Amino acid sequence: MSVTDSTPSAGFTPPTRFAVPGRIAVSNRAAATWQRATLTEVRRETPHAATFRFAVPDWEGHLPGQHLMLRLRAGDGYVAQRHYSIASPPDDTGHIELTLDHVDGGEVSGWFHTVAKPGDEVEVRGPLSGFFAWPGDRPALLVGAGSGVVPLMSMVRHHRARGLSVPLRLLVSARGPEELIYASEYGAETAPVFTRTAPEGVPVGRVSAAHVAALLADRPEGGWEAYVCGSNGFAEHASRLLVDAGQPVDRIRIERFG
Amino acid sequence: MNVTRGFTGRPRVRNDGLPPGQYDAGDDWPVLSAEVTPDLTPAEWTFTVDGLVAEPRTWTWDEAHALPPSAYEGDIHCVTSWSKFGVRFGGVSLDAFLDAVRPAPEATHVVAYSHTGYTTNLPLADVTGGRAWIVWEYGDGPLPAEHGGPARLIVPHLYFWKSAKWIAGLRLLDHDEPGFWEQNGYHHRGNPWEEQRYSGD
Structure with missing residues (x-):
């Protein structure tokens, strides 16, 4: 990934100033590829939120502020997918952490908070989107x-x-x-x-x-x-x-x- | 993909209107704009169509409202996985604006842009033939600011990030030029029925 201050293409720019230019060029390959993520640890944060740590051996790295898409599959083939922000900083541990609220009636967060345990496997794709990323450069x-x-x-x-x-x-x-x-x-x-x-x-x-x-x-x-x-x-x-x-x-x- | 241990998911509802990977948001209508909601009054709002056209033109609020009214009634689909059924947006068909400026034969794509500077790219064919609108009504009332009021573009057969809020104009081009989310890794077309969420899907 590389940091950029301008839009990647030098094409059309609207007459008003660009409100929220992206901060980084993003990897289309990482965004398109589903990878296996294995739950390794669950830590309670508050009565309604817990942190879930995953081993993702092929994780290509992220910047603070980026998110990923996560999906679960039921026995009949039904799939539920959600976007979640990444809580852990970029590092080389091959692990990432998500902190999830237990949403009322939430089918995905409900599974995490009531069923999931270390060893369970889910799938993730990402990191996604550059606009909310912070490379650590600006105040x-x-x-x-x-x-x-x-x-x-x-x-x-x-x-x-x-x-x-x-x-x-x-x-x-x-x-x-x-x-x-x-x-x-x-x-x-x-x-x-x-x-x-x-x-x-x-x-x-x-x-x-x-x-x-x-x-x-x-x-x-x-x-x-x-x-x-x-x-x-x-x-x-x-x-x-x-x-x-x-x-x-x-x-x-x-x-x-x- | 393997089955997730112990995951059953919400009760299955047969819904032929739900594209793959989407769920019915019911009465919710999440707001996901990446920028500050602008203070934009109808008196300040304008809509411009230029680029590869015979007669570029800018409409004021009153001039746009003088065009033949047209409404979309149906469903909308957001890339973050929610869909919303049976919504109504009132405004003017984009065809009415394009007919007035007369697109050049070489025009193939548009960049839609907002009064905030947000941009999104679309093939011209996706915004002609009764498939796109400039709207200022939601249900029976004015379109709320956080949902793009006073006026937004809607292109309901594509993921909703294509339906630029606070629409300021369209520029017609002879090539495709990625917009804000498209430069941030999202798909160039965004057809929910083919689940074109990200570049490479």
């Missing part, structure tokens, strides 16, 4: 809610693993401390926001203009690249706050659940 503002923090955590972990000096900040919203995914991993780069219940002395409320102002403070040279991930309601709310606080629309990348 990054990460804003996530619920399991929207998953692709952002891959960025935080990458930043730490490589000892990067480029500024990176994470604003993560959760219903309460017990619902905060990766709670024990956050450091000085992270500000949690609790919307329903909070520890003693911590206010309860949704992400506000004040949170975003603190996030945007001390603008680095070249400005921030903002990455927003969560439900559509959260993404609309957070992206409007970013725009209102002066973040350029063409430096905001959004990944919405669905």
Whole structure:
């Protein structure tokens, strides 16, 4: 994969500025090939979310922020497939991790949370899509809610693993401390926001203009690249706050659940 | 592909309208735009058709609404695997706009682009002959902004990323030029019945 700042083809460019240019050239081969992934470990994160670690021997590598497609097959041939963000940072372990919410009535997440155990095999294809990828080059503002923090955590972990000096900040919203995914991993780069219940002395409320102002403070040279991930309601709310606080629309990348 | 141990999946529903690998989203209509939803009023909205045409032209909101009304009633399919049944979009057939600008004989493809700068490529044949619309109504009301309002393109026989939100124009070309998702690894045509999700499918 190679990093690019412009669109790969020098062809038609619309008269308005391109809102969200892709960050990387993507491998069409990796996107098209289904590979076997063997579950090796399950770790509980919160009452509703768990991390699933897979051995994927032929994984060609990914960048933080990318996702994959995963499929399960029933005995009668029925297949269910879903897109999931990758939680683990790029590394050479031959393993990747996904963190999945247990969705009410979810046929795929329900299987993972109630049936799956180490040794089970599923199929994946990817990594997919370059627009939400963060190669670790530009100062990054990460804003996530619920399991929207998953692709952002891959960025935080990458930043730490490589000892990067480029500024990176994470604003993560959760219903309460017990619902905060990766709670024990956050450091000085992270500000949690609790919307329903909070520890003693911590206010309860949704992400506000004040949170975003603190996030945007001390603008680095070249400005921030903002990455927003969560439900559509959260993404609309957070992206409007970013725009209102002066973040350029063409430096905001959004990944919405669905 | 091997059977996944212990996986049964949701109850099977026979549905001939469901392309392979898709599920019925029911009343949900997920929003998946990659950019900030723009503040775009009908008064600011314009729609331009240019490139390989005899008479390039830009329509305002009122001028577009003066064209013969046309509606799509049917199903839509998103590459992320949901499909939505029995939707209604009201607007104008894209044929009405193309008839006015008169495409050149050498035009084979279009790039559709949004007021945000989003782009997507389509063969001209996929947006002519009553297969594509510029729409501003969903159901009986105005098209919501997060779903592409005030006006979007719809090309419902292809995956819905081809149906550019906040549509600003079409440029007619004599070659295929990949758009935003197509440069990010997605299929150039995106036919849900052939499951053309990613490049190489």
